[in-house]
Amino acid sequence: MKAKLLSYTNITVPTPPYKKATKVGIVEDENGKRCLVRIEDEDYEILKVGMEGEVEERKTDFGTFNFFIPAVKREKRRKVAAVTGASRGIGNAIALELGRSGFNVVISDLEKTGECDETMKKIAESGGEAIFVQTDVTNLSQVEELMKKTVEKFGRIDVLVNNAGINIDKLVTGMTPEQWQKVIDVDLTGVFYCTKAALPYMIKQGGGRIINISSMSAFDGAVGQANYAAAKGGIISFTKVIAREYAQYNVLCNAIAPGFIKTRMTDAMPPGLFRDRLARNPLGRRGEPEEVAKLVRFLVTEGDYITGQVIGINAGEYV
Ligand SMILES: NC(=O)c1ccc[n+]([C@@H]2O[C@H](COP(=O)([O-])OP(=O)(O)OC[C@H]3O[C@@H](n4cnc5c(N)ncnc54)[C@H](O)[C@@H]3O)[C@@H](O)[C@H]2O)c1
The missing domain is CATH 2.40.50 (OB fold (Dihydrolipoamide Acetyltransferase, E2P))
Structure with missing residues (x-):
């Protein structure tokens, strides 16, 4: 009728x-x-x-x-995704995958790289639009500006991917309070700031999807990563709370816990540690950033009944 x-x-x-x-x-x-x-x-x-x-x-x-x-x-409307730490590595692959899957993309990071320019060009070639917004996720006013610019440019924020992350690996006895705090600030507080700043827009527009990039290190007692593992474990608890608090507004929130992925983060590992990791990986290889990106794309385009979950992507290195 x-x-x-x-x-x-x-x-x-x-x-x-x-x-x-x-x-x-x-x-x-x-x-x-x-x-x-x-x-x-x-x-x-x-x-x-x-x-x-x-x-x-x-x-x-x-x-x-x-x-x-x-x-x-x-259907004519392109959805909008904001990805943090997306100038390179896994975040860059996520931006490209979403851009090619029908999203307009906001790439944010500390600085713009050549990889980022390349991704923006590829997104434009596939019919989408991408912009870069310089953002330090540990600075709440910059994060608020990121969400504001996203909405000013594209009208909404359908997807937030909290990907920005660092590691400073030390045994606890050798870890300074500054090294502890720096990793917690970027990897955990950054996720809180971005989520807090995006939620009001998502609630107002009738829903959204948040993906938090955690790590296998949250589960397996990764030696030398007390700060990193604590932050990545914190992300998982945070994800579950967000899922419960905002499901009523159709905001779904999930975490992805990658294992050993081929990026600058794992390129920088000491050679002995690198060989050990590879030796205990059932598939015998590092994962590609694009393989993580495909999982993000699945969750934000198909996962309408998935929230509060942690999805591992690690070739069975941790089961
Ligand atoms: N590579 C892996 O094996 C692996 C495994 C598990 C989880 N992860 C997680 O995946 C995410 C991406 O890691 P990656 O391997 O692509 O690393 P990467 O170092 O290549 O990329 C991380 C990005 O985050 C950005 N960044 C750092 N501090 C920032 C800040 N304060 N504000 C904004 N951006 C900031 C960096 O500039 C960089 O572009 C991280 O959260 C990491 O912890 C990676």
């Missing part, structure tokens, strides 16, 4: 222990008959009073409801 939207709102029904925000509206059909309709989360930000659409009856777990489907084709 064709109908015109007369009014709409977002109501939160507090049903303990979960709250569900439901979007509803009132429409009028061609004969002037009015009825109450539900609205899908992802349609909410394109609504305008007076817009035309269809009313469709749908069965849900809670009964049968009329839904208003706006006539404006939402």
Whole structure:
């Protein structure tokens, strides 16, 4: 049935222990008959009073409801992803994979590299758009500026990938408080800042996806990585909290825990340690950044019923 939207709102029904925000509206059909309709989360930000659409009856777990489907084709809209630490390595591969999968991409990092220019060019060739925003994830006002610029340029933030990370490996007896703190600041506090700054936009637009790049080191007692492992383990706990707190707003949050991936981080390992890692890897090789990127793409495009999870990608090095 064709109908015109007369009014709409977002109501939160507090049903303990979960709250569900439901979007509803009132429409009028061609004969002037009015009825109450539900609205899908992802349609909410394109609504305008007076817009035309269809009313469709749908069965849900809670009964049968009329839904208003706006006539404006939402498929035409490119989604928007912001990726931190994306000038090189895994973040750069994620930016490219998402850009080639129909996203406009905001690449952020401490500095812009040649790899980054190359990725922006490839995204443009595939029909998307990418911009670079210089950001230090340990600086909250720069992080807030990153989210603001993303929304000013592309209108929304559908996906945030918290990828920026560093390691300073030392045995605990030799680790200075500064070395401890630096890794916690970038790898854990940076994830908190970016998530905190992106959430208000995601909530307002009706949903979003957050992917936090943790590490296998969070699980396996990686010698020399007390600071790194503590930060990456913290990311996992943080991910679960975000998943529970914001599912009601259709914001899904998952962590990915890569094992031994071919980037500058693992190129810099001492040769003996490098050989040991390779020897205990069941596939006998490092993973490619692109293999991690494909997992991110799967989660943000197909994972509509996945939240609060940690997905390992490590060739069975940790099981
Ligand atoms: N390479 C691996 O084997 C591996 C394994 C598990 C997890 N990871 C994680 O994957 C992510 C990417 O790592 P990578 O291997 O591509 O490393 P990388 O060193 O190649 O890339 C990390 C990026 O983060 C950026 N960065 C560092 N500090 C930053 C800050 N304060 N603000 C913004 N950006 C900052 C760097 O400039 C760099 O571009 C990291 O979180 C890392 O911990 C990597």
